[in-house]
Amino acid sequence: MKQEIIMAGFGGQGVMSIGRLLAYAGMKESKEVSWMPSYGPEMRGGTANCTVIVSDEKIPAPVSSHPDTAIVMNLPSQDKFAPKVKKDGHLLVNSSLIEKEVERDDINIIKIPANTIADELGNTRVANMVMLGAYIAAVDIVSLDTVKDSLTNVLPERRHNLIPMNEEALDRGYNLV
Amino acid sequence: MxxxxxxxxxxxxxxxxxxxxxxxxxxxxxxxxxxxxxxxxxxxxxxxxxxxxxxxxxxxxxxxxxxxxxxxxxxxxxxxxxxxxxxxxxxxxxxxxxxxxxxxxxxxxxxxxxxxxxxxxxxxxxxxxxxxxxxxxxxxxxxxxxxxxxxxxxxxxxxxxxxxxxxxxxxxxxxxxxxxxxxxxxxxxxxxxxxxATDGAKGREKNVxxxxxxxxxxxxxxxxxxxxxxxxxxxxEVRYDDYKMDDAELAIVAYGTTARIATSAIDRARKEGYKVGLIRPITLFPYPENRIAEAADQVDEFLAVEMSTGQMVEDVKLAVNGKKPVEFYGRTGGVVPSTDEIYDKIVAMRGDK
Amino acid sequence: MEKIAGYPESLDNQSTHYCPGCTHGIIHRLIAEVIDELEIREETIGIAPVGCAVLCYEYFDVDMHEASHGRAPAVATGVKRVHPDKTVFTYQGDGDLASIGTAEIVHAANRGENITTIFINNAIYGMTGGQMAPTTLEGQKTTTSPYGRNIKDSGNPIKMTEMLAVLDGPAYIARVSVHNPKEIRKAKKAIKKAFRMQLEGKGFALVEVLSTCPTNWGISPTDGLKWLEEMMLPQYPLDVFKDIEEVE
Structure with missing residues (x-):
């Protein structure tokens, strides 16, 4: 099995972090993984995205023209990546911030009110984890437990006090799907 | 490790x-x-x-x-x-x-x-x-x-x-x-x-x-x-890597990350029946010119793929030495070639053969 | 019998390529005597410049590293960081240090890099045949200022030593000359201090030495010494511009 996922959003929405978390979890489960960020001016306030590939086999191209899944946290990201998702692939939409409908009926569109849920948990910044939780539920590529286990590896030490909240956010997203 | x-x-x-x-x-x-x-x-x-x-x-x-x-x-x-x-x-x-x-x-x-x-x-x-x-x-x-x-x-x-x-x-x-x-x-x-090395001429002639x-x-x-x-x-010191070259009729030559994208294109082309392989130079100097020269006796044609307007392709041509045609595909300015583009180039070269 | 004069051990006993009346040889000897007196010949690495002293690696009998033009302080930094317990000095002319190598000398000084720089100022490019240097005096004729240095077009003779002295990094910054025996003795004292301060880990030390170039100045060796005294001293006054030991 091989999954190519693009995660995209505003800088600061934490798409790079959930990408790293997913890649780390894949590595923990002895899969081949790669994480490729966009870099440059978009890091400073514009849109950011990363491509994560998790596979049972060696990964050739670390970039993807037609991802199996796109996780979009804001409208510019949806506009950019929704058309690229592979037929029968998944599009996970942060419906808290995106109202616009995607005109495609050949992909599985999952709407998650990620910011609303994150706010309920007390911190808007875990919206990214809600989205990742939903993705893990939709696509069985790594286990939710492994993702949770990887939080300590991926989050900087000064944020380790937020691990319980991140776990809860992952659960909330997971249980939605 | x-x-x-x-x-x-x-x-x-x-x-x-x-x-x-x-x-x-x-x-x-x-x-x-x-x-x-x-x-x-x-x-x-x-x-x-x-x-x-x-x-x-x-x-x-x-x-x-x-x-x-x-x-x-x-x-x-x-x-x-x-x-x-x-x-x-x-x-x-x-x-x-x-x-x-x-x-x-x-x-x-x-x-x-x-x-x-x-x-x-x-x-x-x-x-x-x-x-x-x-x-x-x-x-x-x-x-x-x-x-x-x-x-x-x-x-x-x-x-x-x-x-x-x-x-x-x-x-x-x-x-x-x-x-x-x-x-x-x-x-x-x-x-x-x-x-x-210059570490002080203690008990020896000076080093320069x-x-x-x-x-x-x-x-x-x-x-x-x-x-x-x-x-x-x-x-x-010549180092290179072959990928699916055994029966290849078209040899792609690419290095670095571009070689990985080419590999994805080759996998896709192989599924469609195209006999394509890859020679990936790992040392750029010394260049694996002998390997490419040897491949020139096997394959019908070469394709160099780079993120430039064509630089390494000159070394491919030198090694092939006119024996077989060498084509080039590249993106430049910071644009990364896609798997699709390389695949399309393969089809364009091999489609009618 | 006690030997009271001789060839310094740190100088290779050979004739140099320097022109008659050039004072590079005197300055070489002063440095070699200082190295001998401090007993650091086997612990010293010299960095040669590009310019007339490009071949000084042939003359000093210590480990030598020949740098590219102006980069001697950077090369010295690399050597010193690898061997912090060894003595590292650069020997640089005015084109090397005050023109192409300004960034390297300013930043080595500003880091307080624990090295010693001997800066030879003769107001001209010697090795390349007498072109205008950044230190060339106003009105001075050279092969690239045939009508005399014109301040409006070419700027002013640069006072590197004064410039460097305003930085916080350096420990010792002085200008000396070698146009008569008295000044030569003072020059040696300054050079010795600059080396000693490195040995004591006090930081960056630079001694600018006013030097002659009769060949490219187009005058006789004796007139060269006079020209230095009369023309260069007013523009480049001899002084200690910074000395952290004075403050202590």
Whole structure:
């Protein structure tokens, strides 16, 4: 099995972090993984995205023209990546911030009110984890437990006090799907 | 080997260098390689090493020149425009026969260019780094693991040949994360002894590190000695990787991250019945010209794929020597060729055959 | 019998390529005597410049590293960082230090790099055949200022030593001359201090030495010494511009 996922959003929405978390979890489960960020001016306030590939086999191209899944946290990201998702692939939409409908009926569109849920948990910044939780539920590529286990590896030490909240956010997203 | 870590290519360069016994880093900030100096500034003090942010790329390469002459394993890294500035020091290092490792995480050019991935410094790295009759040994990793392994190897090769070695990656390789396992930490006491180094003429004749040669006949002798080293590299250091070449009718030649994208295109083309394979040069100098010449007897045609308007393709043509057609596909300016584009090119070349 | 004069051990006993009346040889000897007196010949690495002193690696009998033009302080930094317990000095002319190598000398000084720089100022490019240097005096004729240095077009003679002295990094900055025996003795004292301060880990020390170039000035050796005294001293006054030991 091989999954190519693009995660995209505003800088600061934490798409790079959930990408790293997913890649780390894949590595923990002895899969081949790669994480490729966009870099440059978009890091400073514009849109950011990363491509994560998790596979049972060696990964050739670390970039993807037609991802199996796109996780979009804001409208510019949806506009950019929704058309690229592979037929029968998944599009996970942060419906808290995106109202616009995607005109495609050949992909599985999952709407998650990620910011609303994150706010309920007390911190808007875990919206990214809600989205990742939903993705893990939709696509069985790594286990939710492994993702949770990887939080300590991926989050900087000064944020380790937020691990319980991140776990809860992952659960909330997971249980939605 | 240690446990696997998920690390960014740039940071992997730093760790692999330290494992190889490098304790000195001189550099200057430039995107997209900034994680290398940042990593070294954090990590080198932990191993009693020295990190120094120089006033310029020119100064950094000359600090490398000094440290290499003093007998140390030393690293500098930069990205394309910065490498142009380092060229002066690199020429002196080559002339004075000093070991040093230079990492170029390429961005697009010419001039200030952009910061997105590129392979447009191929000519510079393999043929035209700076003034004078010299070569760098050039290593071109395609994965983060290979970046670690080749950076580690670069220090041994630099010492073996007393010659600067360049690790040539691109912005993608520097920025991406992949799992990596590092080789063991070198025991500094077991590194090659450097009797020629400037460390004080205690109980011996003085040592002189020098690239000046005012007597033409003597300098020619020196140049021929350098050439003999490059010839030895051609004999002993050629590295490449074949992928699905056994029955290939079309051979793609690509290096670095571009080779990985080409591999995806080959997988797709194979599913459609196209007999396509890949020759991936790992050393760009010495170039695997014999392997390509040999393939010219097997395949119908070649396709060089690069993130440039066509640089390595000239070496492919030299090796093929007119036996078979050589075509080129490239994207440049920071645009990365897609699997689709390379696939389409394969179909265009093989579709009616 | 006690030997009271002789050839310094740190200087190779050979004739140099320097022109008649050039004071490079005197300055070489002063440095070699200082190295001998401090007993650091086997612990010293010298960095040779590009310019007339390009071949000084032939003359000093210590480990030597020949740098590219202007980069001697950067090369010295690399050597010193690898061997912090050894003595490292650069020997640089005015084209090398005050023109092409300004960035390197300013930043080595500003870092307080624990090295010693001997800066030879003879107001001209010697090795390349008498071109205008950054230190060339106003009105001075050279092959690239045939009508005399014109301040409006070429700027003013640069006072590197004064410039460097305002930095916080350096420990000792002085200008000396070698146009008569008295000044030669003072020059040696300054050079010795600059080396001693490195040995004591006090940081960056630079001694500018005013030097002659009769060949490219187009005058006789004796007139060269006079020209230095009369023309250069007013522009480049002899003084200690910074000395952290004075403050202590």
């Amino acid at each position: 240690s446990e696997k870590k998920l690390m960014k290519g740039n940071e992997v360069v730093g760790e692999a260098a330290i494992r190889a016994g490098c304790r000195y880093f001189f550099g200057y900030p430039i995107t997209p390689q900034n994680d290398i100096p940042a990593y070294m500034s954090r990590r080198l003090p932990e191993v009693d090493g020295v990190f120094l942010q120089a006033e310029s790329e020119v100064a950094a390469s000359n600090m490398v020149y000094g440290a290499a002459g003093a007998g140390a394993r030393v690293l500098t890294s930069s990205s394309s425009p910065g490498i142009s500035l380092k060229a002066e020091g690199i020429s002196y290092i080559a002339g004075a026969e000093l070991p040093a490792v230079i990492v170029n995480i390429m961005r697009s050019g010419p001039g200030l260019g952009g910061i997105q991935p590129s392979q447009a410094d191929y000519f510079q790295a393999t043929k035209g780094m700076a003034h004078g009759d010299f070569r760098l040994l050039v290593l071109a990793p395609s994965t983060v693991q290979e970046l670690a392994d080749l950076t580690y190897l670069a220090f041994d090769l630099a010492d073996k040949y007393r010659n600067p070695v360049m690790v040539l990656g691109d912005g993608m390789l520097g920025q991406m994360m992949e799992p990596v396992e590092f080789k063991e930490m070198r025991d500094l006491d077991e590194l090659p002894k450097k009797e020629w 590190i020098n690239s000046l040669g005012l007597v033409a006949e003597n300098l020619e002798k020196h140049n021929l000695k350098l050439k003999a080293k490059y010839d030895q590299m051609r004999e002993e």
